[in-house]
Amino acid sequence: MPSRKFARRLDALEGLFEFSSATFRQLEIDASLLFAIDFALEELFTNMVKYGGSKAQILIEIDAIPGGAKVVMVDEDVDFFDVTNAPPVDTDLPLQERNPGRLGLHLIPKVVDTIEYRYFEPERRCRVSFTKTLSRPEQQEPANNPNNPAQES
Amino acid sequence: MLTCEQTAPGVVLIAGRLDAAQAAVAQNFLDALPGTVTLDCTALEYISSAGLGVLLKTQKRLKSSGGELRLTKVSQQIFHIFALAGFDQIFRIEAA
Numbered sequence: 001m002p003s004r005k006f007a008r009r010l011d012a013l014e015g016l017f018e019f020s021s022a023t024f025r026q027l028e029i030d031a032s033l034l035f036a037i038d039f040a041l042e043e044l045f046t047n048m049v050k051y052g053g054s055k056a057q058i059l060i061e062i063d064a065i066p067g068g069a070k071v072v073m074v075d076e077d078v079d080f081f082d083v084t085n086a087p088p089v090d091t092d093l094p095l096q097e098r099n100p101g102r103l104g105l106h107l108i109p110k111v112v113d114t115i116e117y118r119y120f121e122p123e124r125r126c127r128v129s130f131t132k133t134l135s136r137p138e139q140q141e142p143a144n145n146p147n148n149p150a151q152e153s
Numbered sequence: 154m155l156t157c158e159q160t161a162p163g164v165v166l167i168a169g170r171l172d173a174a175q176a177a178v179a180q181n182f183l184d185a186l187p188g189t190v191t192l193d194c195t196a197l198e199y200i201s202s203a204g205l206g207v208l209l210k211t212q213k214r215l216k217s218s219g220g221e222l223r224l225t226k227v228s229q230q231i232f233h234i235f236a237l238a239g240f241d242q243i244f245r246i247e248a249a
Contacts, residue, residue, distance in 0.1 A: 098209055
């Protein structure tokens with residue numbers, strides 16, 4: 001499974017997208033899924049960079065699954081923050097009441113099929129995984145998001 | 154990479170990826186424009202929430218002075234993101 005570590009900087013995004021597109025080509029994953037994968041990758045990566053508080057590099061793995069792709073992101077030395085449980089955003093508010101905050105985390109489950117957050121203590125490691133396949137048409141229903149803080153054995 | 158170019162009075166061609174690393178580029182460009190601005194999204198390949206924030210801030214500013222930001226030639230994938238974000242209720246959006 002192709003994997004790479006990325007520095008916790010927003011300018012790492014360019015390399016991150018190069019990695020995702022190259023991996024899609026390498027594993028022959030349908031290119032129409034790349035937009036959703038990149039979107040979720042960016043939102044989660046920037047959340048880790050901005051709020052993770054760690055200095056560790058962020059590990060990203062991309063693998064092919066039947067009909068699509070699975071991404072795993074691992075961050076070290078971070079506090080628990082379940083990205084699948086962020087407060088909802090009211091997208092029906094009028095313009096002057098709209099704010100861009102938390103919109104990314106709100107949208108992720110709407111563009112991917114599944115997303116899972118796991119946190120491992122005492123290592124203070126978080127693992128976020130998500131999938132996107134061709135079999136699930138674009139829809140408004142949020143992705144399945146089982147989240148079970150786990151003790152790493 | 155992201156580029157912004159004013160191709161006609163009130164018309165801006167935005168091209169590339171409007172992500173968190175490039176959002177400031179777009180914001181700085183749009184902040185200088187008054188009135189009603191039509192953003193031609195023909196060559197906009199990708200947008201994230203950072204880009205949505207740029208568009209939202211610009212729309213608020215322009216609307217407050219009687220103008221607006223219009224989004225045209227939007228790809229299907231980006232149109233879908235706009236719809237999920239409720240932007241179809243606060244922007245005039247024309248699909249490609």
